[in-house]
Amino acid sequence: MDPLILSRIQFGANISFHILFPTITIALGWVLLFFKLRYNATRDYAWMHAYFTWVKVFALTFALGVVTGITMSFQFGTNWPGYMEKVGNIAGPLLAYEVLTAFFLEAVFLGIMLFGFRRVSNGVHTLATVLVAGGTTLSAFWILALNSWMQTPAGFEIRDGVAHATDWWAIVFNPSMPYRLTHMLLASGLTVAFLIAGLSALRYLTGDRSESMWKALRTGVGIGAILIPIQIFVGDQHGLNTLEHQPAKIAAMEANWETGPNIPLVLFAWPDEAARENHYEVAIPNGASIILRHHAEGVVPGLNQFGEDRPPVLPLFWGFRIMVGTGVLMLLVSWSAAWFLYRRARLPRPLAYLMVPMAFSGWVATLAGWYVTEIGRQPWLVTGVLRTHEALGPVPAGQVGFTLALYLALYAVLLITYIGVLVHLALKAGKEGDPEPSPAVENRALSQPVQAGE
């Protein structure tokens, strides 16, 4: 195989594996702050129980985010040296600000947030939680600014074949950035909402009826039910923004070949790149025109208009449908669970059984969405500025293939272990319930050899 496709797969695998963890920590930090603030306001210790259960998940997830993130910062140089050579003047400062403001804020105060509850005052501990949550979000801000700039570059000029910044405001707040950032932050919120709801439902199914389980369950379901309609609206706006700036991506997502009015919404099809048509198509007449242009005669761009400068159709078409389908499922599940919990104060077992696998639905939707937007940028690495193959380094295919195989094997093992540990932690918390009196309330030293040194 050629080193280009191997390097692309390796980068895709690394970043896919990495994004699983920040997606959780970005929003989980704020949920932990919510637990903490509820405890500060009510002094109900069940909130702290929920906090301690989920702060362990946070610690584990954060560690995975750090180590897989280090891999990312090296990958630019090992596989894609042309990227920094061409646009380093713009990507550099954005990455630097990410490391400086965000990474350090998170990493430095994480220790206090995790282990400092009885070493610092309650106020400082709350502040540490705020700083870590704020740090993860700032981290997302800078990375999304850079990613959006690669999709819709602005505020620069090319001098001597290298990009130079002319307007930093335009670079950071480039046309797609506000939409992508909002979409991603909401995706993170939804991922965490369903993770908390799903693992709490697992505790519920194993017979746990502790107050902290109910509090976490209601928090997860509540956040999910509130965020999902907002996400559907923001996703639609993001799509319209993409239509304006990257029409070829939209054409591929809709598997629409010819530019024109009255374009149908394709629900199911097998797009055929060679024949430039769809097989087995099931479509709603005028659907795509109505969604994208808000009237039936609206003109929707078609793939044939873009010649060879267009992304592959199959992954975009199906990636988009997986994301939207997961979103619809999230809407149904979170709203019915919210109705039962808030109106009937109970959770039917079939619904609980459905919620357990949905714990990881956020991952599915987030990855599918990222595949759509990143593969949709091809053949460009930076739209209109740098093609992907131009950035490739000189490392031979054999070496890339070797490292790729090892990465994939390692990631598979880690993913299984991670999910296994989450389930183990949930079951353990479910079995213990809310121990009374709480050791931390009594303020006596803990002696749990198994727990020591987490």
Add this chain to the structure above:
Amino acid sequence: MTYDWQTLLPLIFAGLMGVAILVYVILDGFDLGIGILFAAADDREKDIMVNTIGPFWDANETWLVLAVGLLLVAFPAAHGVILTALYLPVFALLIGLILRGIAFDFRAKVPAHRKRRWNMLFLAGSLIASLAQGYMLGVYVLGLETGLGAIAFGLLTAVCLAAAYGAMGAAWLIYKTEGALQKKAVVWLRGALVLTAIGMAAVSLATPLASPRIFDRWFIWPEMLYLSPLPILSALLFVYLWRETFNLPKPGDAHALRPFLTLALIFALGFAGLAWSFYPFVVPDRLTIWQAAAAPESLAIILAGTSLVLPVMIGASFYVYRVFGGKASDLSYD
């Protein structure tokens, strides 16, 4: 040399990158070292050893991201050359860091009977990462050569850097623990110190011999005179620390931090020597910091952020080290 921004900014960033690498080597050095020392510790000791680094290691590793980040953003051209030349050792480093990072968290959260497996991986990951760093140091010192000699030299520096990290880990344990484990750490320190000294001597001799340019930088009068404190002071500190290992721990555990600080000083001296050898090159004998630097306006905007954030971060780090100061105790989330 004219002193305009075009000249000064790459110089400032080379300095910042040097500081970031040095801080990384010292800070992550002790927690990687503790991972390596897992090889000689029993299960109860392993728990205590992990408790001594628990609140710090995330932040320690962040300095590596800062160092590589600065190379990436300030010297984009060099970043590509160095990292593609070191493709496989970089991969080993990353695998090592991933393994130890996750093992660190998993070992305490998996069912108790699986803990030993993750202890093993914590050791393996720490060792792989340290060896990879040492190997990269060796190959870089020889100007990114690929011959058999360079590989052999890389292997020597790999073992010596791993030993140096082990020494850092042992010194940190002397500071953070008491009783039997502390006594054990003194013995570990003594053993690791020998290999550390060999490694530093090897790098110090190989660097000037590998490149006539570096030879001329060191062995010319009067520079020789000004530079002589570097090797002499390092040697004196080694001897001092070696003798100290026979008197540790002191009555009342006085000056328990001193071995760690002495080692950190030795690292700093060695690093200063390397910096003098390679300046002004960022890729040895190929690219100077000015040839590899990003555009001044981009460097200026990074510098503005850095000078604002770095002091705050250093202050915050000191605060965190104080909160978790003193002898290590059981860490718990609640």
